Amino acid sequence: MKYLVYMLFAFLAILCLQGNARDYDEIKKSGFLRVLTVYQAEPEMLHREMSPEDYEISLLENFAREEKLELHLINVLTYNELLADLAQGKGDLAASMLTITPERKKLIDFSTPFLFSVEQLVGSSENKSFKNIESLAGHSIHVQPGTSYEKTAEALGKKINGLSVTKTPEQMEQEAIFMKLISGEYEYTIADESYVRSFQSYNDGIRDLYSFPEKKEIAFGLQKNSPKLLSILNEYIRKSVPFHQVRVYKEDLPELKKRGYIRILTRNNPYSYYLHNGVLMGFEYELAREFAKRQGLHPVFVVPPDWNDLIPWLIQGRGEIVAACMSITEKRMADNGVVFCAPYCTIKEQIIGRKKAAVKSFKELAGRSIAVRKSSSYWEIANSIKDSGIAVNLVAVPEDIETFEILDRVEDGSYDLTICDDNIASLELKLRPGLAAFLTLPTPKNYGWLVRESSPLLKTEVNKFFTKEQKSSLFNVIYAKYFRNEKAVELARQAQAPEESVQVLNYDKFIKKYSERYSFHWCLIGAQILQESRFNPDAVSSSGARGLMQIMPGTAEHMGFKSIEAPEQNIHAGTKYLYTLRERSMFASLKPFDRLCFALASYNGGLGHLLDARQIAANEKMNPNVWLDNVEKAFALLAQEKYSRKTRYGACRTSEIISYVRNIIFYYRMYLREYGDFQPGSPLPQDAMP
Incomplete structure (x- = not known):
């Protein structure tokens, strides 16, 4: 079967030679370079x-x-699809950590290699059965189709009798395969050492068992x-890659510009760097991103395990700036x-x-405890006090x-008192009405x-940036966006408080039209709009989500929507986005309620x-395929650092x-009873009930 696929690709490649290929001059004339990739735009990754x-x-x-x-x-x-689309001229390059293979070289060209890697056999950290390659007899390996x-x-299957080789679903990402190793659904997989090392940097649930010798x-595909x-790409790789391949280095700004990126050491919290609605945010994140942009650098954010790792990691050369x-x-x-x-x-520090x-x-602090x-x-x-x-x-x-x-923990009584910066306190105390700032320390900070002492040019540019921008x-x-935004606080408060009464539906014409198109009950989309915007078409969140369904402009654009200002387009974009999430292959086997x-x-x-x-649920012996009392509980654990530090996307306001x-399911059922002709006692749609 695979040879038929390759023959099809070869045929498509021949077709593309009829004039679809864009060489450098045509690309230069157009002003843009099209790069095909399997890296998904949603969600953004919170890099560790x-x-x-x-x-x-x-x-x-x-x-x-x-x-x-x-x-x-x-x-x-x-x-x-990546190879087929490249052959058909839908992109100029392909970039997805492509391994050069003889079969692929018949279909596309490859650049000079920019990385040399080895493939590794990977299993769960709990795996006790692997002794050597021969011990794989009677076991199974799951691998991504279409990959090396x-x-x-x-x-390996031909070499070892009784070894079963199974293809994963085509759209399953490498991380999802690793998660199935941890949960026990898969026994083994194969992956590049770079992916294994990246995953292990925040999750110790897998281990590499064997490195294949070759x-x-x-390289990039063309x-x-x-x-x-x-030719031009190869020349760039030859001069640039030696700089990129060193992971720990201590260099100043000129060398960083040769690399093209700068590493920012920070923390995963609501003030520095976090992921919200699939969008990277944070006070330090936005400042560092702007600084990097002005230096012509790509910012890479690195989150060490603990606060006290920030300075040692900087000294070791694992980052260029601490911004936290x-x-x-x-x-x-x-x-x-x-x-x-x-x-x-x-800022000034306050006792809370x-x-x-x-x-x-x-004086009244005598006998009290500060955590x-x-x-x-x-x-x-606290020591000076x-x-x-x-x-x-x-x-x-x-x-x-x-x-x-x-x-x-102060609010729930686990700790007595703590100390907090006044800008952070002004935001956090609005979310915790039981807390108050009692005393303000007199000396501002x-x-x-x-930065490292050995990076004086970088320090000079940072100083110029803040002197100008402060x-x-x-x-x-x-x-103001992160420390004075009353609207963000109010939206967070609304999201946690159930509505006492159901608001009468508006925009029902558009809601019904696009609910039907994407196979949702219209009462569900109405319930989501109530939760998202209270039917305010002009609503804009602190993260930039817009309109009735609070859709991010970038997400809408990725789905082909040029504008989401009009209510109809906003409802269409939001409904389509919910549909794409529900229809992901990883959810295909779930019950309708859990999928929703x-x-x-x-x-x-x-x-x-x-x-x-879902990963935490699997690790904690809960069911990663069930929402109520399982993944829902795991979300609550995700708020704790001891759990979030081992995840890929970090902490969030779970x-x-x-x-x-909870609110949308509640509103959904209420709308079904009030507007959907579902009488008490009659069965509701499958996705409304567990």
Whole structure:
């Protein structure tokens, strides 16, 4: 069968030679470079380390920048589709960590390799049965169809009697395969060491069991008959790749510009860097992204396991900048090898506690307990209070929990008091009405980015950036977005509070039209609009989601919508997006109710967080295919750092996602009873009931 597929590709390749191929001159004239990839646009990845996708795309971004071309990424679903579309001239390059194979070389051309890798046999960390390659007899390997892994597995199957080789669904991503290893659904798979290493950087549920001896060449794919593009791309790779292949390095700005990217060490929290509605956000994220853009660099965000890893990782050469709302203190300035850049944000520190146990003066802290991280500036403040003669107790909290999590524990009584920056407190206390700021420390402090002492040119550019931008409208808009945005707080509060009464449906003509087109009951889409926007067509969220269904413009554009301002187009885009989430192949075997809940959770929080929650459910012996009392509970665990630190997409405000799904299902059932002719006692649609 595979040979028939290859023959089909070959035929398509011959067709493309009739004039579809664009060589360098035509590409240059058009002003853009089309790159086909299986990397999915949704959800965005919350990077913990530089992933294979980061590495490959950063190479192409730098290449396009040097050639003064716009980079247009075109997403396809499978590797077979990738090769076919390239052969038909639907793209100029293919970039999906493609291994050079003899079969593929008959269909497309390849660039000079930009990476050498080995394929690895991978199993669960709990795997006890593997001893050597021969011990695979009687077991099974699952591999992605259309990949070099399939060929390796088939060769292995011929060598070892009783080894079963099974193809995964075509659209299943590598991470999903790893998750099935962890859950026990799959025994073994094969993957490039780069993917294995990237996954292991945040999840220890898999281990590499065997490395195949043959080194694989990873390269970009090109259409046949593009000799000039091939020559120019190869020259770029030859001069650039030696810089890219070193993972730990300590270089200044000129060398970084040769690499084309800069690594930002930060934290996964609501102030620095996080994923919301499938969109990367955060105060430090937006500032660092803007700085990188002005330097012509691709920003890569790296999240170390703990707060106290930030400075050591910088010193080791695992990042260029620490940007994490970090206060400038004498203790930190004394660290050898690092220096603070120009201050950019002035704050004061406050003592926070429950209103029922108020503190009116510093003397009243005697006998009370203050819970903070030892690595934080708050620990120094708490110690200074104690050294002043006030008998306050200091509680060292784990280094892997964030300020908002400490506040949660103060609110539930696990901790007595804590210390928090006033800008963070002004936001968080609006979400926690039981807490209050009792005392404000008199000495103001400043946030600052950290760089290595050996990077003076980088420090100079950071200083120029903040000296210019600190008082600019750009900085003030970003600051207000994350620390003064009343609308974001109010939306979060609404998402957690069920509506007392169901609002009368509007826009029913459009709702019914597109619900029918995408096989939803119209009462469901009405319920989602009620939750998303309260039927306000002009609603705009803090993350930029717009209109009745709060669809992100980038998501709508990816689906072919040029505008989502008009109510009809907004409803169409939002309904289609929910449909694409519900119809993903990974949900195909689920019950209708669970498919809907998973789609809604993905719509609100991004598919990535749902994948993480399913992974946690599997690890905690819950059912990753059932929403109620399983994945829903796993979402609650995802709010805890000890769980989120091992996931790909990191922490999020999981209570919002859980409430979002609950509210829509509640509204859906209410609409069905009130408007859908479903009388009490009569069965509801399958997706409305578990």
